[in-house]
Amino acid sequence: MTRFNRREFLKTLATGSAALLALRFTSGCEFVDVETFGAGGDTPFVTPQDDGVWFWQSGNSIAKEDAPNIAADDWRLSITAGDEELAQLTYQELRDLGAQGHELTYWKTLRCVFSLNLGPLLTSLIANGLFTGVPLTAVLDALDVPPEAVKVRTYGADGFTSNIPVARLSAAGQLPVMLAYELNGEPLSRLRGGPVRLIIPEMWGYKNMKWLDRIDFTANEEAFGVYETVRFRGVESIDAPGKMALANHTITLAGRNATLEGPDITIEGVAVSGDAAITEVRFSVDDGPEEPADLLGDDADEVRQSLSPALQTLMADAAQSDEAWPLPNVWVRWSANLQGLSPGSHTLTVRAFDSQGRAQQLDTGDPLTVAQAVRVPFEISG
Incomplete structure (x- = not known):
């Protein structure tokens, strides 16, 4: 894997569609001050999903008021393999799967890749909560997923894109990739990516697609996604495995x-x-x-x-x-x-x-x- 020192990493950030300093001041990314975490700077273990407490970040740098506003009854997940649609999933069908015994909850610290310690900027783009939903594998079990597929390309209703390895979906000994519809026991809010978003326990925020509306199985192993091919172009570890840094x-x-x-x-x-x-x-x-x-x-x-x-x-x-x-x-x-x-x-x-x-x-x-x-x-x- 290509290794980057601090200077090279900062130069890489600047080659994308926005430099770090520019992104700091766009409406797509906000600085959450310490006082919002709790009284007197006391950081609670669970971060409320309220706006201004749980951080806001848009991979496409859209403003909060322009975030997708999708009613639960209108949400659809298209599952494709190239030009072939394998299935469409509705919100009610997803909740029904949960009620049938597939629902699970786990702790997840969600962290934006721009929360890296690069000076005084964006240090608070991190939050922690209990996500509830259905494992993606429970949805896929009844489908004919192409055996040659190696990646799942993910698409959000805001135009943001990313991907995860197919092998991660059934990785032994790891918490499952989740189609999440609740955070801290409440319906996933609009600004947190509701009504349904992707949650992957160990991965950076950009891999946890908000406003998820399509997943596509592909045999193409090339890097895919806004961060993977534009914002962080040339940084191998941004594509796979995409795990949060220590x-x-x-x-x-x-x-x-x-x-x-x-x-x-x-x-x-x-x-x-x-x-x-x-x-x-x-x-x-x-x-x-x-x-x-x-x-x-x-x-x-x-x-x-x-x-x-x-x-x-x-x-x-x-x-x-x-x-x-x-x-x-x-x-x-x-x-x-x-x-x-x-x-x-x-x-x-x-x-x-x-x-x-x-x-x-x-x-x-x-x-x-x-x-x-x-x-x-x-x-x-x-």
Whole structure:
């Protein structure tokens, strides 16, 4: 796989249809400030799907008011193999499959690829919730999917496109790819991609197609999709496997120069790895010795106690209910206590470790696989 350093990666971003700085200010992507996560910067384990709390991102850079507005009764999923239509699925048929015993729920941290730690921009394009729907395989079981198909090309009603490997649909030992119609026990809202979107546990947000209206089976192995062939053209890992990088976000500082009242402060953040569980987060101040951060939400009982009764019930029914915590593909909140800071400028460095033995460094080669360690400047008031 081609390896990219930080400078090459940023140059690659700029060769697409919008440079990172330009995208930051378009209506298709928003900055979600720390205060929207919870009172006093306290990041709840479950992100409400409310607008302005759960982040908004459009792969085609459309404004919120221009997002597809599809009534559930009008939703159709066309399943094709080239020019041949294999089936059409309605919303009611999908819900009926769920009622017949195919429904499942699982935790998923949804993260935009533009939330990579590239300075003060877009650091909060990440959210976590309980998605409910039907495995895509339950829909496909009765269809004659061409055996030579190697990719599923996915299409959204907004014109956005992407793809996933056919082999991922039936991959052993992984949570299934889902046609999701609920988030946190509520119907999937318009801005979250409703009435039905694709959810893939370990993959970046752009692979989790919103307003899904067509899937197409193809034997063509070439890269396909807006991000895969335009925005991130030439970055091999953007196409397949498309897994979220090991990364962490300093929610309290949100990647910005901040002035805080010392000498003792607490910094909070979240860490996630696409195909692994977070095992540790370490921090240092002014390149001093590393210390372990406290991991919050790495215990199922702790998470359960923070939820409403309805969400507690949903959590009990989730596919990961018997798994050890912390969970793969699901964020862990962390807290770092910085003590005895003198007035003036400081730098916080934070890096996460996962169950595959990977660790964030200041230069990790390919930030789509392992994001660079977070370095955040801040000030302590005199």
